[in-house]
Amino acid sequence: xxxxxxxxxxxxxxxxxxxxxxxxxxxxxxxxxxxxxxxxxxxxxxxxxxxxxxxxxxxxxxxxxxxxxxxxxxxxxxxxxxxxxxxxxxxxxxxxxxxxxxxxxxxxxxxxxxxxxxxxxxxxxxxxxxxxxxxxxxxxxxxxxxxxxxxxxxxxxxxxxxxxxxxxxxxxxxxxxxxxxxxxxxxxxxxxxxxxxxxxxxxxxxxxxxxxxxxxxxxxxxxxxxxxxxxxxxxxxxxxxxxxxxxxxxxxxxxxxxxxxxxxxxxxxxxxxxxxxxxxxxxxxxxxxxxxxxxxxxxxxxxxxxxxxxxxxxxxxxxxxxxxxxxxxxxxxxxxxxxxxxxxxxxxxxxxxxxxxxxxxxxxxxxxxxxxxxxxxxxxxxxxxxxxxxxxxxxxxxxxxxxxxxxxxxxxxxxxxxxxxxxxxxxxxxxxxxxxxxxxxxxxxxxxxxxxxxxxxxxxxxxxxxxxxxxxxxxxxxxxxxxxxxxxxxxxxxxxxxxxxxxxxxxxxxxxxxxxxxxx
Numbered sequence: 475x476x477x478x479x480x481x482x483x484x485x486x487x488x489x490x491x492x493x494x495x496x497x498x499x500x501x502x503x504x505x506x507x508x509x510x511x512x513x514x515x516x517x518x519x520x521x522x523x524x525x526x527x528x529x530x531x532x533x534x535x536x537x538x539x540x541x542x543x544x545x546x547x548x549x550x551x552x553x554x555x556x557x558x559x560x561x562x563x564x565x566x567x568x569x570x571x572x573x574x575x576x577x578x579x580x581x582x583x584x585x586x587x588x589x590x591x592x593x594x595x596x597x598x599x600x601x602x603x604x605x606x607x608x609x610x611x612x613x614x615x616x617x618x619x620x621x622x623x624x625x626x627x628x629x630x631x632x633x634x635x636x637x638x639x640x641x642x643x644x645x646x647x648x649x650x651x652x653x654x655x656x657x658x659x660x661x662x663x664x665x666x667x668x669x670x671x672x673x674x675x676x677x678x679x680x681x682x683x684x685x686x687x688x689x690x691x692x693x694x695x696x697x698x699x700x701x702x703x704x705x706x707x708x709x710x711x712x713x714x715x716x717x718x719x720x721x722x723x724x725x726x727x728x729x730x731x732x733x734x735x736x737x738x739x740x741x742x743x744x745x746x747x748x749x750x751x752x753x754x755x756x757x758x759x760x761x762x763x764x765x766x767x768x769x770x771x772x773x774x775x776x777x778x779x780x781x782x783x784x785x786x787x788x789x790x791x792x793x794x795x796x797x798x799x800x801x802x803x804x805x806x807x808x809x810x811x812x813x814x815x816x817x818x819x820x821x822x823x824x825x826x827x828x829x830x831x832x833x834x835x836x837x838x839x840x841x842x843x844x845x846x847x848x849x850x851x852x853x854x855x856x857x858x859x860x861x862x863x864x865x866x867x868x869x870x871x872x873x874x875x876x877x878x879x880x881x882x883x884x885x886x887x888x889x890x891x892x893x894x895x896x897x898x899x900x901x902x903x904x905x906x907x908x909x910x911x912x913x914x915x916x917x918x919x920x921x922x923x924x925x926x927x928x929x930x931x932x933x934x935x936x937x938x939x940x941x942x943x944x945x946x947x948x949x950x951x952x953x954x955x956x957x958x959x960x961x962x963x964x965x966x967x968x969x970x971x972x973x974x975x976x977x978x979x980x981x982x983x984x985x986x987x988x989x990x991x992x993x994x
Contacts, residue, residue: 538852541843548839549859551831556863558827559870565753566873576804581714585706593625597713599705600688600772604634604675605646606668608696612646618699620653620660623706630684631660634675636668670783672765677781680772688772695766708769711804719774719801720793722751723767735988737878738885744874750828762824763803765789774801833900836893840864841950845957845973848965855967887979888988891947947984951977 568574576582585596601619605612619631633650637643643664650662663679670677676693679685690712694700708721731737765788775781778796785791793803844860847853868886872879954977958970982988 533850534852538850541847541850541853544838544843545847545853545855545859548835548843549856549863551835552839552859552863552867554827555832555835556867558823559867562749562753563870563873566749569752576711580711580718580804582710583714585710593628596625596628597689597709598687599624599629599709599769600632600680600685600691601629602632602634602676602679602691602693603696604672604693605637605696606635606672607637607639607642609639609642609645611697612642613649614699615694615696616646616649616653616660619694620656620658621702622700622704623702626657626659629659629705630688631658632679632682632685633660633662634679635662635664636671636675638668670781671788673781673783673788676788677783680775680780685772690769691772691775692769693766698766700767704767705769712769712771715804717802718804719771719778719796720763720803721769722764722804724751734881734884735888737881738888741872741875741878741881741885742889745871746874748874749870763789763793771801774799777801830900830904833893833896836890837897840890841894841954841976844969845954845976848957848961848967848969848973851966883975887976888983890976891950891979891983894946894950942986944984944986947980951980951984954980 587595601622603615603619605615608615616631616633622629631653633646635643635646637646647662650660653660661682661684663682665675665678668674680691685691690709692700692705692708704723708723711721712718774796775792778792778799778801780792781788782791782795797803839859844855847855864886868882871885872882878885954973958973958977961967961970961973
């Protein structure tokens with residue numbers, strides 16, 4: 475080509491002169507940029523062919539090494555993730571096959587009638603129901619808690635109402651007065667502000683004078699409806715096992731079949747309950763509090779420092795602090811002593827793998843590295859990293875909800891979209907890059923949507939704000955679509971079969987069309 479001398483690339487001898495691959499790569503990059511700059515200065519004109527040559531050189535010497543490094547890191551994290559998934563799956567299977575229930579590992583004696591002590595044989599229990607503008611479900615939750623099988627003089631129901639709607643606050647207060655007139659010891663508590671959100675409300679509730687006589691506190695979110703024998707099944711574990719601080723009970727969705735989004739959420743939550751928590755039970759590992767449907771020993775909660783409003787994941791924060799104080803949950807072992815295994819399991823399995831690596835590798839590898847590799851033929855990702863590992867992980871995640879096995883493709887694409895936000899949350903928290911987002915409470919509709927659909931089939935639910943365009947998701951959709959088109963036209967790995975539907979999923983989420991339409 476006239477007027478343009480090809481850029482000089484460092485020779486192999488130049489590279490070998492350095493003592494480490496990293497310094498060699500940096501030197502090679504600087505040398506390439508210097509020669510490229512020199513070529514641009516001496517070149518009187520450009521052509522598309524010259525631009526393509528420059529891009530190929532940049533791609534081979536700058537982009538490809540970075541992408542290869544990202545590939546290696548993602549594959550390492552994928553191996554860590556699948557190892558964790560296999561270990562949890564094996565432990566969960568063992569528990570199911572050999573019926574390794576908590577009753578076989580801990581002392582559990584049913585609550586019985588004591589003719590001499592009467593109701594005094596039952597410990598005092600506080601039941602907290604934090605609420606925030608729960609118009610649709612407040613009656614159901616309050617009614618279910620007031621119907622718990624427990625002596626009425628040994629239970630206190632505490633409704634913590636942070637509602638900002640005066641009409642809803644009036645309705646909740648009237649509901650509490652109705653149950654109070656029926657002989658239920660129920661307290662309606664409000665605050666002047668929402669400082670600390672849910673954690674702040676729970677913390678303030680424990681400061682009331684009447685709580686000092688309570689031994690245990692059960693917590694139910696406003697959308698949870700406990701069965702009548704909930705306390706009869708859970709409290710005995712705390713009475714007869716002094717080392718246990720928390721009894722966590724599984725909960726299910728009442729509207730799992732509402733729409734595609736609720737089905738996908740059910741799959742993720744079923745895996746959490748049936749595999750992650752079951753394996754924690756079997757291996758005596760760390761077991762996180764779900765924020766609802768759990769009973770705490772108040773003395774353990776206080777020793778751990780109580781509720782903290784420094785984070786919006788107050789349930790996990792409290793569980794970690796209680797574990798580090800030596801308290802055990804229903805799946806734990808020795809009293810007041812933290813074994814090295816529990817520390818390793820807490821840090822590596824619960825935090826590093828499940829809370830950090832799983833989100834980062836999902837987004838980085840499947841939404842960035844693989845799509846970007848279609849533009850860089852120098853990067854050839856191993857098939858076991860692209861196919862075998864994600865397939866195994868997906869199948870392991872599906873065991874919790876076999877009835878939704880046919881929805882696995884939708885679950886995969888949706889989880890990949892959500893991994894972008896989870897990755898951002900992880901990096902924000904780890905690097906302390908900014909303030910925590912405001913805590914936005916999801917409106918709980920209960921069966922109200924279903925009831926309205928009986929009258930107006932095919933009606934869309936959700937607020938007008940759901941119509942706004944989400945620019946990050948839209949940007950990812952455009953980038954993935956371009957990657958898929960390029961791979962379809964010029965690629966050889968056929969990644970477009972995966973990238974096209976992933977791009978469509980990002981686009982659907984970007985326009986707020988997920989979970990907004992309920993079929994008739």
